[in-house]
Amino acid sequence: MFEPQFFTLTSLYFLALLSPGQDFFLIVKHALAHGYRKAWWSCLGIASGNAFYIALAYIGHEFLSTYPTLLRFVETGGAIFLGYLGCLLLFAPAPALDRKTRPNVTIAFKLFVQGVLSALLNPKNILFYFSLLFTIIKPETSLHVKIFYAVWMTAMLLAWDMSVAVLFAHAKQSRFFAYLHTLQKIIGAVLIAFSVWHLYRDFVAFTIG
Structure with a gap:
């Protein structure tokens, strides 16, 4: 189960979690306004x-695994998208926190719904998961291993987000924002490097095959 693809998947996914996005800032805003x-x-x-x-990404991966040629094109597109995300992070301006919060958001259910909508209404999320899974997980990977990967990624996400909420529960913790821009650039460079490596590997496999 703990194959090289597991460690590659975990490493890239954790780097992506470190990158501040709209989910990150939603958590920070709610932590500052309502407590962790x-x-x-x-x-x-x-x-x-x-x-x-x-x-959804797993369903698509399972379906396309029966079409090797199409799967290769999708994997290449996924690698390109990861490189695109890397460029966005590498050249993005320093992140800033909008401290405005809705005063009526005080019920746990409303906070939960906002979190769901923040994840679902961000088109980069589905593209990221398709790109990540299609470029790392092999088609022949067994179902129980894929399920483990899915649960593992979800658990990583939840644990990280809950840690962010605790960290930024007090306004004074906002000093950590000074380090986010540097971290953003490092993550962007890593994603670009992975994208280039994957595209080179695909090119070599295509020329040899």
Whole structure:
């Protein structure tokens, strides 16, 4: 189960979690406004939305695995998209926190729904999962291993988001934002490097085959 693809998947996914996106800022806003315990409901909603997209990516991967040529094109497209995300992160301006919060968002269910919608309404999420799974997970990987990967990624996401909520539960913790821009660039460079490596591997396999 703990094959090289597992460690590659875990490493890239964790780097992606470190990158501040709209889910990240939603959690921070809720943590600052309502405390980390209520913000955890947002974390649970975000994890639920991402779990749904992971399931969709798996279904697509399973279907396309019966069409090797088409799967290769999709894998190449996925690698290109990861490189595109890397460029966005590498050249993005320094992230800023919008401290505005809705004063009526005080119920746990509303925070949960906001988390779900934040995950589902971000088109980059589904594209990211398709790109990540199609470029790393081999078609012959057994179903129980794929399920383990899905549960593992969802658990990583939930644990990280809950940690972010605790970390930023107090306004003074906002000093950590000073380091996000540098971290953003490092993650972008890693994604670009992985994309280039994968495209080179595909090119070599295509020329030899």
